[in-house]
Amino acid sequence: MYTSIKEIVEAAKTRQKRIYELAIEQEMEMTKATYDEIWERMDKNLKTMEDAVKRSTEGDGVFSPTGLTGGDAVKIKKYRESGKTLSGDLMMLGVQNAVGTNEVNAAMGVICATPTAGASGTIPGVLFAIKDKLNLRREDQIHFLFTTALFGMVVANNACISGAMGGCQAEVGSASAMAAAAAVEAAGGTPEQSSHAFSTALQNLLGLVCDPVAGLVEIPCVKRNAVGTANALVAADLALAGVKNLIDADEVIEAMYQVGRRMPRELRETGLGGVAATPTGIAIRNKIFGKE
Amino acid sequence: MNVVVKEKKVINYKSCFDVIGPVMIGPSSSHTAGALAIGLVANKLLQGYPKKVVVKYYESFAETHKGHGTDFAIIAGVLGFATDDRRVPDSIKIAKSQGIEISFIEETGESPAGHPNTADIYLENENRWIRVVGISVGGGLIKVKHIDIDGFSLDLEGSLPIMIAISEKVNLELELRRILKSYDVEINDSLYMEKNGKYLYEFDLNSQLNDEAREELNKLNDIAKIIIL
Structure with missing residues (x-):
C-alpha cells in the first residue's frame, strides 16, 4: 500500500503507469474486490456528483432548511451566461459546481463525500469545470476520481481529513490538493507535476480553520x-506551466498535520471561533437554536 | 484474562472509497455519515430493535450535533439504515413511532476516547443491553474504541473491519483463524476474553470479508454469535 506521495510518483515513473492505474491496483489488492465491482462503485460516486450539480441549478436552486444558504449556484450560472465574469468561464463553472454541490449537501440532499461532506464541492467543482476543455470521456472522469483517491488516502493515513481534528485545511485543503493532482494528470502532466500541484494547493490553504x-x-x-x-x-496550472513547489508534498502533509494539532479546539468544528464567533454568527445561532 | 497481540501497523483508510465516498445524505461526513456508522455498530451488536437509546456526546459532537444532523444520523444507524437512505433525516420520527425511547446528553468534559468526535451509545431491549463508544475520524470513517456486550467489556484500537465471536465453546479460535486465512484476510490484532463460561474472540481485520467468507462464518451460528463490524 502506498503510504507517501513520493512512493506514488516513483511507482508511476518506474512502472510507466498512470496514477489511477496504481489506485485501482491497490484497491483490488486491499479489498479483494474485482475490477468491475470497484469500477461500478466509482461510477456510482460520479453519478451522485453529477446529480447533485444538476439538482443545484434546477428552478431557483436548492435551499437548506435554515435558509442560510441556497440559490447561489443559479445566480452564478446566470452571471456566467452574461459573459462578464472577471476570472473566466471555466473558473466560474468550477465555482458554480462547487457551490451547487455544497448547497445540496446543506439541504440534506444526496452527495458523495470527497473526502468529506463539508468539502464535497471541491473535487466535482474541478472535474466538471475541466471536463469539456479536456474532452474527458466518462471513463477519464472515473480515472480522475481514482487519482484523487490515491492522493487522499496518503493524507488521511498520515495526517487527517476531519475539521474536528485539523480544521478546514484538512477538509477543503486536502480536497483541493487531491483535485489539483488529478487535474494535472487529466491534462497530460507528469506524476511529478501532479505532486507539485498537490503540494502547492495544500500549502496555499495551510492554517485554514x-x-x-x-x-x-x-x-x-x-x-x-x-x-x-x-x-x-x-495550482494545477502552475504545475503544468513547470512551476515547482520546493517543499515536497509529503512534507506539506506533515506540516498540515502539525498545524492542525496546534489549532485550538474553538477553531476545529466546534462553532465557537472564527466567523461562528462574530456577532452575526452568534445571532444566527441564537435565532436557529435559541439562546444558551 | 485479556490478551492483546500487536501483529501489524494500523492503517485506518484502507480503500479508495474511504476518501471518495460514501454516497450520503448531508450535511457532514464525520458528524452525519460517521455518526450513522457508529449507530450501525450499535445495531449490529444488539441484533434487534432497542426499546431504549441513550446517546452521550463529547467535544465537537456535543457542540454541533444539532446543526450537523448527528441525532437523526445515529438513530438511523441504530435502525439499520444505509448512509444514502432517504429516510435518514426522518429516523427519529420513525423510531418514536415504534415506541423507542430516545435521549441525547451533551457531556461537558473531555472525550473518554481522546477524540473530538465521540459518541457513547447505550441500547437496551427486553433481553439485553449493549454499549459502544465510537469516534468519527473523518470522511465518514469511524473507529470503535469500547464495547460492552454480554458481560464482556472491550477496549479496542478500533479500526474497522472488526469481527467478534462469542461462544460457550472453548476452541473456536483456530477455526476462525483458518476461515480468515482461507479467504486471504489478514489479522492486525486479536483479543481473547473469558467470563462465566463464555469466550469472546475479537479480530481487527486488514480487509473486508467477501460474501463467501461471511457465509462460511454464518455456518458457525449454532455454536457462536458472530458479529462483523
Whole structure:
C-alpha cells in the first residue's frame, strides 16, 4: 500500500503507469474486490456528483432548511451566461459546481463525500469545470476520481481529513490538493507535476480553520469549496506551466498535520471561533437554536 | 484474562472509497455519515430493535450535533439504515413511532476516547443491553474504541473491519483463524476474553470479508454469535 506521495510518483515513473492505474491496483489488492465491482462503485460516486450539480441549478436552486444558504449556484450560472465574469468561464463553472454541490449537501440532499461532506464541492467543482476543455470521456472522469483517491488516502493515513481534528485545511485543503493532482494528470502532466500541484494547493490553504456558524455546514463551508476549486485550478496550472513547489508534498502533509494539532479546539468544528464567533454568527445561532 | 497481540501497523483508510465516498445524505461526513456508522455498530451488536437509546456526546459532537444532523444520523444507524437512505433525516420520527425511547446528553468534559468526535451509545431491549463508544475520524470513517456486550467489556484500537465471536465453546479460535486465512484476510490484532463460561474472540481485520467468507462464518451460528463490524 502506498503510504507517501513520493512512493506514488516513483511507482508511476518506474512502472510507466498512470496514477489511477496504481489506485485501482491497490484497491483490488486491499479489498479483494474485482475490477468491475470497484469500477461500478466509482461510477456510482460520479453519478451522485453529477446529480447533485444538476439538482443545484434546477428552478431557483436548492435551499437548506435554515435558509442560510441556497440559490447561489443559479445566480452564478446566470452571471456566467452574461459573459462578464472577471476570472473566466471555466473558473466560474468550477465555482458554480462547487457551490451547487455544497448547497445540496446543506439541504440534506444526496452527495458523495470527497473526502468529506463539508468539502464535497471541491473535487466535482474541478472535474466538471475541466471536463469539456479536456474532452474527458466518462471513463477519464472515473480515472480522475481514482487519482484523487490515491492522493487522499496518503493524507488521511498520515495526517487527517476531519475539521474536528485539523480544521478546514484538512477538509477543503486536502480536497483541493487531491483535485489539483488529478487535474494535472487529466491534462497530460507528469506524476511529478501532479505532486507539485498537490503540494502547492495544500500549502496555499495551510492554517485554514473550521468555524461553522451555528455548527451547521453552511457558512462558511459552501464558499470555502468555491475557493478550494479555484485554488486547485490555479495550482494545477502552475504545475503544468513547470512551476515547482520546493517543499515536497509529503512534507506539506506533515506540516498540515502539525498545524492542525496546534489549532485550538474553538477553531476545529466546534462553532465557537472564527466567523461562528462574530456577532452575526452568534445571532444566527441564537435565532436557529435559541439562546444558551 | 485479556490478551492483546500487536501483529501489524494500523492503517485506518484502507480503500479508495474511504476518501471518495460514501454516497450520503448531508450535511457532514464525520458528524452525519460517521455518526450513522457508529449507530450501525450499535445495531449490529444488539441484533434487534432497542426499546431504549441513550446517546452521550463529547467535544465537537456535543457542540454541533444539532446543526450537523448527528441525532437523526445515529438513530438511523441504530435502525439499520444505509448512509444514502432517504429516510435518514426522518429516523427519529420513525423510531418514536415504534415506541423507542430516545435521549441525547451533551457531556461537558473531555472525550473518554481522546477524540473530538465521540459518541457513547447505550441500547437496551427486553433481553439485553449493549454499549459502544465510537469516534468519527473523518470522511465518514469511524473507529470503535469500547464495547460492552454480554458481560464482556472491550477496549479496542478500533479500526474497522472488526469481527467478534462469542461462544460457550472453548476452541473456536483456530477455526476462525483458518476461515480468515482461507479467504486471504489478514489479522492486525486479536483479543481473547473469558467470563462465566463464555469466550469472546475479537479480530481487527486488514480487509473486508467477501460474501463467501461471511457465509462460511454464518455456518458457525449454532455454536457462536458472530458479529462483523
